[in-house]
Amino acid sequence: MSDGGVIQPGSTLGVLGGGQLGRMFAQAAQRLGYRVHVYTTPGDAVASHVADETTVGAYEDLDLLTTFASRVDAITVEFENVPASSMAHVESHRPVRPSSSVLGVAQNRVREKSTLASHGLPVTPFHPVRTSDDLDEARRALGPDLVVKTSSSGYDGKGQQRVGASDETADVWARLACDDLIAEQMIEFDREISVVGARGASGEIALFDPIENEHRRHILHRSVSPTSMAAHVEHDALEIARGVLEALDVVGVLCVEFFVTPDGMLLINEIAPRPHNSGHLTIEAFETSQFEQQVRALCGLPLGSTA
Missing domain, CATH: 3.30.1490.20 (ATP-grasp fold, A domain)
Structure with a gap:
């Protein structure tokens, strides 16, 4: 149900992936008046517990994906490893945000680093x-x-x-x-930070303040915002994140993870073209959560405040 490119409340939004990020997307979408249809592989999919409808199947099942696409008005993802070819298939039936081309970049580290470097963005060598x-x-x-x-x-x-x-x-x-x-x-870094941002179909960008992250055994343990970094480093992180959103022509939510060296240099470690675990604090700490921004970008609504 679209009006001038805006997908109106009452429409059904599809999400590929049935994990916790899909669950939180569904809850944000329902608060804005949308129905949610989850497509997930077999197993305990927590997003299905709150979704209005669920389809269970393989991400390579193009016939089932076609049926799924016919029952929704727009499609997003909760994780980046849905095959890009499958995303391109559903993209021929319904709006998909972020696009299959963005997912194709993020699914391969060499392609990701090469693409970002080609746009002059700072990546780890x-x-x-x-x-x-x-x-x-x-x-x-x-x-x-x-x-x-x-x-x-x-x-x-x-x-x-x-x-x-x-x-x-x-x-x-x-x-x-x-x-x-x-x-x-191997980078000798002082800390790790992330910037979560959203970009709409019109090119509008909204960035959350940088988030400082602590990992234990490679698993995110704690996220803190505001950070204790110098103002100019935070500014640079925001500008680099803006550059990534624009360079990849992202419509949706994207997280940029950085290493910060002892002298304040920022190097992109990796990107994730969807909400990020470090962004969970946006639910309580900011006026608009990363999940509501994902809904807004998908539906062509104005992005919310990140104050």
């Missing part, structure tokens, strides 16, 4: 690795201390390992047992 010779070249180019990660599907520290100067390339290569990797320079 990296080198694609497909062979043991590539790993040797990465060690020469980036230094002996590296973090080597799978190019896709890794999260919360999974799919990565540190490589030190004393490690033999042949031994490392045997342990990795994968030919689609990225090597990143």
